[in-house]
Amino acid sequence: MAISTHIPSLTSLAVSLSLLLLVYLQYALSWRKRSRWRPLPPGPKALPIVGNIHNTPTSKLAWVGYRDLCAQYGDIVHLQVFNKHIVVLGSPDVIFEYLNKRTANTSDREHTIMLELTGADVNFGFMPYGPWWRRHRRAFWQYFHPGTVEGYRPVQRAAAHGFLFRLLEDPTNVEDHIQYTFTASMTKLVYGIDGDDSIKREITLVANAQAAIAQGLVPGRFLVQSFPFLRHVPAWLPGAEFRRLSNKWMAAAWSAKYEPFAEMKKSLGEKSRSIVGQLLTKLALAEVPDKARAEEEDLISNVGTVALQAGSKTTISTITGAFLALSLHPEVLQKAHAELDAVVGPDRLPDFSDRGSLVYVSAVIKEVLRWSNSTPLSLPHCATEDDELHGYFIPAGTVLFPNTWACMHDPKAYDEPKAFRPERFIRDGKLDPSVRDPADFVFGYGRRICPGRHFAEETVFINMASVLHCFDIGPPLDDHGQPIKVVPAWTDGLFSYIVDARCTVTPRSAQAEALILQAQSHVPSALESWSRSEAHEGDVVEA
């Protein structure tokens, strides 16, 4: 009896083992065929099944950890987490070679079911590389290339003047004012909508949609990320929390996409100068079948929502970084004041036309972009097909992390990289082109490079030049009026923020106050006259 029960179980064990061996051999053979015997890039030793989960940086900021791994293993480092391959690109040479030059295979994004479940799939910044992404990017770029962006200056200027006024009225909520300023200019440009209530509502809509993405895209938080079929389990089952959250996330994404869109459509005639207004007017005049029209309208509403969502965190984080840096460095503030006094003088506010003459202010902005990175690992790209880099095998689907932060804190390029020192960008009274330019890094790479970068640079310039012209910025004060020492620190995550950006903001003079009040009184008419102006598309060059 005992023998007869053991024989079948031994046989089935042998069969199972043979099957396992077969599967393994097949996998190994296919791997050999795909890799053509090329090794994966070097990296720490992986454990069975979980891979390098223990090597992914947790005790320090991810980009600092990745920089340290590159110091140990070289500029190209491989990690594996379960079945996901990650390659860290640790120097400008490998980043430019792979992401800027070999773009046909390195412009994808990681495919994850969470994009759909959070509603983030309407954001073309996360879309897979392909025709749908390309159509979004073209539509967007048409309105954000350098030739068009110039036409947005009246709105950006009005928003900057509004910013000065808000800082004057309430110098305590600097970050809120930055957010308000960015949203005010974008809501006007994208939907033609202004007014305090509409701007505040838009801030909430964008914040809700971004919170959904921040919660839903945390790697490994939900089992459904690794096992997409679980998306079909009923919401009441234990462990199906993601289904309940997903309903909330998708509702937030839907509201951010459709509420301002629906509002602007109601009065399209008046709002036709706006970006979405122009796209809808063009569509109305085109002869397109109904199905294609619906698809095009979907694309237009996506373009509107992404302009607000993709640019807000990065721009807000950059300007907040500038306030912190200036509050810590009175010597920088003093030099910027001296330059503005000499170039602009006390009787007016700075304008876009001053940019070329404001060398020191331009260097301050470059140093802010270098010192405080809002996306230290950029937005990771993904390899579409199996590939080879420097003799190493890069499997299809590998997530590519360009370590922008490491390039911006490389002591070989920037002496004492932790120090905030705008002078490093200046030689003989001019911007020094031989110094590594942060703009070549912080806006990302290749075909995915930030298409809002020209707009962003103008926004940062007009706001920072105006603030520097009118205000003193210093450390925060305690209840006894004593300065509080703020130690610069940044949050971890895809988007990185200053942890503590408290500072004091006070007008430089009575004349500065008067300039602000005068500029603020012209804001409504400036916005009104922009709405009635002609749009100029300029010559579209490749993104």
Ligand code: HEM
């Ligand atoms: C200082 C401000 C900004 C910084 C530092 C920044 C940085 C970035 C970075 C690093 C990427 C990823 C690039 C890559 O994948 O290689 C990106 C993508 C993107 N940015 Fe920006 N950005 C800023 C402002 C803006 C603004 C104002 C807008 C909108 C007007 C915008 C729209 C976008 C879009 C739509 C994408 C996705 C591009 C794609 O995947 O094809 N950004 N940005």
